[in-house]
Amino acid sequence: MNNTGRNKMVHALRFKWLTPFYDFIVGATTREKVFKKALIEQSRVREGQQVLDLACGTGTLAILIKQSQPESIVTAVDGDESILSIAIKKTGKECVSITYDQAFSDQLPYENHKFDLIVSSLFFHHLNWDAKQRTAKEIFRILKPGGELHIADWGCPSNSFMRIMFYLIQMLDGFENTQDNVSGKLITLFKESGFINVSAHKSFNTVFGTLTLYSATKE
Secondary structure (H helix, E strand, O other): OOEEEOOEEOEOOEOHHHHHHHHHHHHHHOOHHHHHHHHHHHHOOOOOOEEEEEOOOOOHHHHHHHHHOOOOEEEEEEOOHHHHHHHHHHHHHHOOOOEEEEOOOOOOOOOOOOEEEEEEEOOHHHOOHHHHHHHHHHHHHHEEEEEEEEEEEEOOOOOHHHHHHHHHHHHHHOHHHHHHHHOOHHHHHHHHOOOEEEEEEEEEEEOOEEEEEEEEEOO
């Protein structure tokens, strides 16, 4: 789900015709298994927790969360109907129970204080700053007090070579919205949205730049 504005959709990998190849491309270029395993370990999903995978894409992260903690209650949301259909098929093959919803990140169809955990992977760099702010406010609204947000996304490059490689992502996904990630503004975003304990954690160098794990807590 890549909504850069209230009524504008940017598909995964930007172009809709690339959607069927999403899993292959992400798996081949981002060390997906490594960073998503680390994100799940960081989030420490527990039995009975309500978990939301925001902008779930093809459902890989949601499926891994449910497999890691079968007694968790996992919901996944994305704005792209075509990518959700892929996620639903994958989930059926894995024989796990996940609820999928279609919605944009700044207009989520959930009541206040519903989720214990919200996770998201490779999403925020698609959003312009205004959409990032609206999305962060929605996340804050639907998290329970004490709830946690855990994100994996592009971060500050670990070296000059990683910065050069990230230009490829910027050419694909847009310079304005991706510059927030390179500049380390995700930390600022969540602090300004009311979260506490906002931190960057592990980073992973990939074909296209440096991926970083982030966390934040709703007081």
